Amino acid sequence: MVAKKILMLVGDFGEDYEIMVPFQALLAVGHEVHAVCPDKKAGDYIATAIHDFEGQQTYTEKPGHRFTLTHDFDKVEASAYDALLIPGGRAPEYLRLNEKLLGIVRHFAQGNKPIAAICHGAQILAAAGVLEGKRCSAYPACAPEVTLAGGKYAEIAVTEAVTDGKLVTAPAWPAHPAWIAQFLRVLGTEIVL
Secondary structure (H helix, E strand, C coil), rough: CCCCCEEECCCCCHHHHHHHHHHHHHHCCCCCCEEEEECCCCCEEEEEEEEEEECCCCEEEEEEEECCCCCHHHHCHHHCCCEEEEEEEEEEECCCHHHHHHHHHHHHHHHHCCCCHHHHHHHHHHHHHHCCCCCCCCCCCHHHHHHHCCCCCCCCCCCEEEEEEEEECCCCHHHHHHHHHHHHHHHCCCCCC
């Protein structure tokens, strides 16, 4: 397996599991992951939130962990990366307002590079205008944004993921096994037991 260099776009109150789990899983199988956030540098941290499904009409939110960034957002050169990872939570709602960040997303989409997004990460894909004709899952509350951006919302179980070309998406963190496995396949990662 050739290790890939993966850029991860995170922000304050991103979903704790959707940041921590894929970050650690991708490192564990030998990939290099650079976690960045606009207006922050390597060594700075973001506050995460834990979103849970406890029977109410929408998810609940609790304080998560501090997640330390590994690289400076201002120094990101998208062309230096093989793939892009976009976690969900509340962060995408404000990250999608950053024009440099949207330009980074467009670079990956236009270059047909692997992109994995989960939950509210679809808000960033929609704002970047890269969903036209793509089948995309997301947290159900983001379905209108996927559709308005020209995507085809994939209504799947919360434990499932969908791949359309090199775009891998899922509704929320319960889909991690399917979402991460599909992203690894798109990356060309082979795990032999």
